Amino acid sequence: MSMRSLPVLFFSLGGEMLYILDQRLKAQKIPPDRALKVILDIVGRMLEDKCLKEIFRAQQVFSKRALKNIFEQLAQSSIMKLNRTAMDKLYDLMIMAVKYQVLVSKSGREVLLATLNHLDTIRGFVALSPPHVAMVDKACLTFKDFFESQSSAQLMHLRHYLLLLFQDTNKRVSIFLKNNSQLPSGRFVLPVGGPLPYTGEAPGAIRYLNRGGSYTEESFIGAHCYELAEGAGSLDVHGDRVTKLGCNMYGADTAESSITETASKQMPVDGYSFVKDELNLLQRLLMPRPLPDGNTFKLKLFLDDQDEELERLPSQDVLQLNPTVRGKAQLQMIMNDLLSVETEHGASMGDDLLDLLDSATQ
C-alpha cells in the first residue's frame, strides 16, 4: 500500500480527462471562448488550494470507484454537461491510459515524471490565464517537494500499488490498438530492451572481482538490447522530464477513441471495490457549484453518445483472437464483435462505431 498515491492518480487521471475533453472541444468546433472556459473551470477546481491540501494529505486510495466520483464531480463543475454513459467511458479511457503509463515506466521515478508531463500539458492549456498558470506551477512545486526525498524503493512501492489498483482492468482502447500498444485481449504490449532506468547498466556481463578492486569480465548473450538512459529527468517546476509517458496522445487530428470490454476476469467481492467515506473530503470539495441557467452545453465525447441515459449493455464474451494479428484485420474482428452487440440489442451504435474505427485505421 502507498499513502502517497493520490497526487499521482489525481494529476495523471485529471490530465488524461483534460486531454480528451480538449480534443473533443476542438473537434466539435465549440467556440474557443466557451472551450477555454470549460478547461479553466476544471483546472481551477482541480488546483485550488483547499483541494491541493487534501490531495497531498497522507491517505490511502482503495478503489477506482471513489476516484471516479471525484472526476465525475470535476467534469460536472464546468459549463459542459456529459451524460452517464459518456462519463463512464471517459473514466475507463483515463484509467487505461494511466495504467499503461505506470506499467511501461521503467522505475518509480518515471511514474512521477509522467505525472509532471500531465501538469506541463495542463499549463499549456491554461497559458492564456496567468492565475491558472500560477496554480499549475504551485501544484508542480508541491509535487516535487512531496516526492523528491523518496528513495527508489519507496517509489517502486508506489508504482506497484498503482498497478495493484489497476489490476484486472483490461479494456480495449482503439488508440492503443491502433499504435500496437495493446493486444486484442486487452493486455498491454511491453517494450523490451530500449532505454535503461537511470544509472542502470545493460545486462550481459559477469564480473569476477579481485581483492584489489579490479575485475575480469565475461559476457553472455542478454535477452534484449538496451541503451543507457538519457538522464534522470527533472522534477522541477519547469524541466526536461526525459520520458514521453504522460504527454498528450490525442492530437487535433486523432479520431475519437473507443473503448470496449474484454472478457471479465473473476474478482473477489472485497473491500477494494468500495470503502465507505473514502476520499470523502476531497469529494465534498469538488461538488459542482450552481451555474447560471442557460449557460451550459452538452458535449458528445463518443459518436455513440445518446441524449437519454442508456441502459448498460452486459459484457460480451471476447472472441478468441489471434494475438499476433495486428492492424486493420484485428480491428475488423473487433468491429465484428461490436456488430454482434448491435444485432442482439437493436441499438444503432454500430454504424457510428464503424466510422470511428475506420478512421482510426487510416
Add this chain to the structure above:
Amino acid sequence: MAYIKGPTTELKYSVSPIPGNLDAASFSVASSSDGNVAYVVIHKNIVNIAFVSGGVCTQEQAPFDAKNSFTTITQAKWCFLRSGRKVLVLTSHSGIKFMAWNGSSLLHYDPIETPADSYDQRYAKGVATINDTVCVGTSDGPIKVFNVGADGSVVFVRQLQGHTAPICDVCTDGGRRLASSDERGTIIVWSNPVMNAESEMVITGKGDTPCTCLGFWQNMLIGGFGNGKICIYNSENGRTMVEILAHGRWINSLDVSENGMLLSVAEDCVASVWSLPRKEDPKVHLVFSVTMTDHILCGGKFCDPQAKQFAITAYDVNDIMSFVKAN
C-alpha cells in the same frame, strides 16, 4: 541443459504486483507417487492456494482478514519446521499471521499499527525458517523471531536490531544462520538468531539500490537488486566475489535450489536460470533464459530440490507458468 514449457496452473484470481509473489512446496500425498506441488500466490488481500497432484489441480482461497479486507498481503510463505509441523505465514500492512498450511485456520496473529496521518505505512515482509523458529522482517528494520511449537502455538522470542531501512527479504542457510536485506542494499548475516540477537557480518549497501531478494548456497550469499544486478558474496567475510549484470529492470525474486541452480525473475519480463560457482567449476553460467512477452514477472520458484522444474508468476495474469528440464 535447457528447459521447456511445462504445465500451466490457472488461478481463480490474478497475480498482484508484489515482489516474490510465489511460493512453491512439495507435499507428500500417500495416494499418489507423482510429483505434488502446492503453490501460493497473492491477489491483493487474498491468497490463492493451488495443489497440483497427478495432473489434477484443486484450489482454495484464503483472505488475510475476512472482516477487514483493506490490507495488502506482502508475502505468503510456507514454513517447514523441525518438529514436522508446516505453517503458512502471511505478512501484510496489518500484521503477521501464522496459519495452518492450507490456510484453513489461524494459529497466531501479530498486529502492526501505523500512526494516523503517517505517510509511511508499516508492514512486514521477509519470512525464513530456522529449526522451529520463524523470522519475519519489518518495515521499521527489526526482524521478529517467533518460536512455533509442535502444537501450533506461536511465541514471540526477540527482535534482531541492525537494519535501519525496511526489510526486503530474509533467508537461511539451512542451518543456523540467517541473512536479511533492506531497501538501502545492506545485508546482515545473523549467526544464531534462535539463541541470540547478535549480527555476525554486515555488508553495507551503497544507499539507494535495494537488495530485493536473497539466497544462500554453500559458502555463498546471493543478492538480487533493484538495478537488475545479482551479487554473490563470500558468506563468511562478506567479500563480493561475482557481480552479474543479469536484468534490465528491477529483480523481483531469486530462488536457489539444493544443487546450486539460481532462478531470477525481473520486471524486464525475463526469467533466467544460472549455475552457481562450485569446486569443479568456479564460474557462473547462464543455462537458460526465457522472455515472457508482455508479462512483468513477480515471483519465481524451483518446484523441487534438483531444479527439474520451476514456476513463475506475472502481474495481472491468472496463470502460474512452469518450465521443466528438457531431457
